[in-house]
Structure formats: structure tokens, C-alpha cells
Amino acid sequence: xxxxxxxxYATPAGPLADxxxxxxxxxxxxxxxxxxxxxxxxxxxxxxxxxxxDIARIVTEIRDTLAAADPRPSDAVAVAALHQRSDWxxxxxxxxxxxGVTEQFVRRHTLNDGDDPLRPKDWLHVSIGYxxxxxxxxxxxxxxxxxxxxxxxxxxxxxxxxxxxxSRLGFDD
Numbered sequence: 001x002x003x004x005x006x007x008x009y010a011t012p013a014g015p016l017a018d019x020x021x022x023x024x025x026x027x028x029x030x031x032x033x034x035x036x037x038x039x040x041x042x043x044x045x046x047x048x049x050x051x052x053x054d055i056a057r058i059v060t061e062i063r064d065t066l067a068a069a070d071p072r073p074s075d076a077v078a079v080a081a082l083h084q085r086s087d088w089x090x091x092x093x094x095x096x097x098x099x100g101v102t103e104q105f106v107r108r109h110t111l112n113d114g115d116d117p118l119r120p121k122d123w124l125h126v127s128i129g130y131x132x133x134x135x136x137x138x139x140x141x142x143x144x145x146x147x148x149x150x151x152x153x154x155x156x157x158x159x160x161x162x163x164x165x166x167s168r169l170g171f172d173d
Contacts, residue, residue, distance in 0.1 A: 002052040005160045009041035016151035023145050033129040042093050042126050044102040046119035065105045082147040089138055093124035
């Protein structure tokens with residue numbers, strides 16, 4: 001049995017995603033934080049571990065959950081603000097729709113004996129910088145950041161590998 005480390009993310013696409021990619025690149029060159037170890041995303045669940053043979057079933061559960069949640073309202077995900085604290089900078093997300101999709105996925109997901117439970121997140125956000133590396137370079141990188149740009153949001157299952165890399169496990173995988 002091969003165990004896979006999985007997580008449910010909502011990832012932006014479009015102008016906002018392009019803007020985030022530029023900020024991540026700038027921060028990675030100047031003063032990277034651990035936020036840059038992940039793709040730009042809004043976390044919907046914590047990491048969970050499953051048998052790799054269950055991935056296709058889990059993708060189907062997500063697909064079915066999203067189909068039941070459609071049609072997606074045009075304002076399903078709103079970036080409420082670019083926010084800075086002493087230990088974090090990022091985008092605050094307001095989305096009852098994403099919270100509902102996550103709740104429905106948790107209900108739909110089949111747990112096998114020994115599976116760790118799904119842990120839905122209640123603080124929706126996109127981290128740009130945090131932790132001990134968060135500092136003036138991270139804040140400077142966000143000064144010109146336009147968090148009001150449009151985006152579509154893709155809900156998907158992601159896998160983290162032992163080397164720290166990620167792969168989105170989509171409908172074609």
C-alpha cells in the first residue's frame with residue numbers, strides 16, 4: 001500500500017493568479033518564506049493521508065460535490081482584503097460557496113478504517129508570506145499588488161510528494 005498525502009485547495013486562475021505568481025517570484029528572489037513552498041491557494045481542508053489507490057474515488061467525490069454545487073454564482077469567491085499582520089501577509093477570502101462545497105465534500109467523502117479525518121478550514125485565505133522569513137521584503141512585494149483583479153477559482157485535490165513538490169489531481173488524472 002502506498003500512502004498519498006492529499007489536500008483540497010481552491011486555486012485562482014486569470015489576472016489575480018498572474019499577479020500572485022509575480023509577487024511569489026519577487027519574494028522567492030528577495031526573502032522567501034515557506035508560503036512560496038506551495039502553489040498560490042486557498043486551503044479548504046488540512047492535509048490528509050489515503051491509500052494512493054483511493055485517489056480516483058476521491059477525485060470523483062470532489063467532481064460530484066462540485067456538480068451538485070453548480071451553478072456557481074458569479075460572486076462565489078471574493079477577495080475581501082490584502083491584510084498584513086506581524087507574522088502573516090495575504091488575501092482574506094470571503095466565500096460561503098467554498099465553505100459549502102468543503103462541507104459537502106466532507107459529508108460525501110468515504111472514510112475507510114484507519115483513515116485520518118478530514119479537517120475543513122474555517123479561515124479562508126491565500127498566504128503570501130508568513131513565519132520567521134516574513135519581513136520587509138514580503139511587505140514591499142505586496143505594495144503594488146492589486147488584490148481586486150478578477151479570478152476564477154478551481155477546487156481540486158492536490159498531492160504533496162516526499163520531495164515537497166505538488167501535483168493537482170484533476171479530472172484527467
